[in-house]
Amino acid sequence: MSGLRTASLYRRVTVTALTVLVVVLVIVFFVVNAVFRAQAEKDVNGLLAARVQLAQQLAKQNLSPPNLLRRVETRGVRGQLAMPDGAVYGALQPPSTTRLRQVKATLSGGTKINGAKLTLTADDSIVAGTERTLQRLLLITGLVAVLVTALALLAGVRFALSPLDAMTRLARSIVSGRRGGRLAPVRTTTELGRTAAAFDAALDALEGAERTARASEERTRRFVADAAHELRTPLTGVQAAAEAVLQLPPDADPEQRERLQLLVVRESRRAGKLVNDLLELARLDAGAEIGRVPVPLLPLAEAQAERVGLLAPEVTVTVGGADARVLGDADRLTQILANLVDNALQAMDGHGTLTISVAPDGFAVSDTGPGVPEADRERIFDRLVRLDDARDRRAGGSGLGLAIARGFARAHGGDLRCDAAPGGGASFVLTGLTPA
Numbered sequence: 001m002s003g004l005r006t007a008s009l010y011r012r013v014t015v016t017a018l019t020v021l022v023v024v025l026v027i028v029f030f031v032v033n034a035v036f037r038a039q040a041e042k043d044v045n046g047l048l049a050a051r052v053q054l055a056q057q058l059a060k061q062n063l064s065p066p067n068l069l070r071r072v073e074t075r076g077v078r079g080q081l082a083m084p085d086g087a088v089y090g091a092l093q094p095p096s097t098t099r100l101r102q103v104k105a106t107l108s109g110g111t112k113i114n115g116a117k118l119t120l121t122a123d124d125s126i127v128a129g130t131e132r133t134l135q136r137l138l139l140i141t142g143l144v145a146v147l148v149t150a151l152a153l154l155a156g157v158r159f160a161l162s163p164l165d166a167m168t169r170l171a172r173s174i175v176s177g178r179r180g181g182r183l184a185p186v187r188t189t190t191e192l193g194r195t196a197a198a199f200d201a202a203l204d205a206l207e208g209a210e211r212t213a214r215a216s217e218e219r220t221r222r223f224v225a226d227a228a229h230e231l232r233t234p235l236t237g238v239q240a241a242a243e244a245v246l247q248l249p250p251d252a253d254p255e256q257r258e259r260l261q262l263l264v265v266r267e268s269r270r271a272g273k274l275v276n277d278l279l280e281l282a283r284l285d286a287g288a289e290i291g292r293v294p295v296p297l298l299p300l301a302e303a304q305a306e307r308v309g310l311l312a313p314e315v316t317v318t319v320g321g322a323d324a325r326v327l328g329d330a331d332r333l334t335q336i337l338a339n340l341v342d343n344a345l346q347a348m349d350g351h352g353t354l355t356i357s358v359a360p361d362g363f364a365v366s367d368t369g370p371g372v373p374e375a376d377r378e379r380i381f382d383r384l385v386r387l388d389d390a391r392d393r394r395a396g397g398s399g400l401g402l403a404i405a406r407g408f409a410r411a412h413g414g415d416l417r418c419d420a421a422p423g424g425g426a427s428f429v430l431t432g433l434t435p436a
Helices: 009-060 065-072 125-160 162-175 191-247 254-285 297-311 330-348 389-395 401-411
Strands: 077-082 100-106 117-123 293-296 315-321 325-328 352-359 362-366 415-420 426-431
Touching: 009 065, 009 077, 009 100, 009 117, 009 125, 065 077, 125 162, 162 191, 191 254, 293 297, 293 330, 297 315, 297 330, 297 352, 297 362, 325 330, 330 352, 330 362, 330 401, 330 426, 401 415, 401 426
Parallel strands: 315 352
Antiparallel strands: 077 117, 100 117, 293 325, 352 362, 362 426, 415 426
16 A cells, blocks of 8 residues: 655645646737737738728829839838839849738829739738737746746745644644644634544544543453452452361361351352353453344243242332333343342342333333432442442342443443432333334
């Protein structure tokens, strides 16, 4: 691929303008010269016609042939008079490189010249001097015009292209680390205005991408640190419980040994759940593939209601809505619904009413828990965020369930938001799914 040609724009504009000017001046030179030549020929023909008319008048006055020729001839016009008796007066101009104009006439009038043949010739010496003067004037004027235009272009083009220098200075300042500068064109309908607006838009996108990258890097760094912290807690518990089991004497209390073993299993499951959630987030970040098949939502909601009946018998579950069908992945939609239900159970601490409402393009899960403050309704979808850290730890929550649920919701083309439930709790609403 060939690179961009980067010849000097000042020089290109100046040379182009001067070339156009020279071409125009050459055309003007030839046009003016041709018009002058045509007019000069017309004037010479008129002069010859006037001389012939004068000769006719002089012939009526019965002048002698020599006197008549002397009166008719003038600068650049020569004549010859052939008498009926064969006598010839005057001599024509000999052929030369000059262009000749010739006119003939038969004179009538007095007895001396009646029937004589008059021949008049004229060459371009009549207008040659004027033509040469005009050509010199056009040439000198053209050269002066080219010189003046060149000097004017040196200053004018630099002024006209000064916005490009401003762009260059701004680009260099951006490269040197200064941010926030913009060209801010007054008019965006001109060529330079559109270029400056596009340049500003590119800078906005660049700085926005930098801010996004820095924020993403910060979130990633914080997420890695939080994930390591979260993993350290169950792993520490597993390590401590395992060491305690190994240190027990053979005759140790079986109940104590069983408690330690249960602790190992519980902490291992907690660590495993956290690892699985981290893997799910990694799949989302990599662009998880979502199936597109018709999925009935009401059976998914009813299955979750049955699960809640087993996990939290004291929680009242209500399922409502139409038997809607959407295009999506049944396993992922089940995971979204399960994460929302688990979050509601943790918020209600095992007591209250859970409502699952099915809509044509999604569903909603509402609880009667303490609710979510309005300032935190977006933050709770961030990774490893807990509004009640102590309760979530007891329940084994990783702080990733809502982040995973929103990620899969958006992968389906929808979105997940948190609203206030009518009873004072929280309502998580999934919308935007494609009806089947």
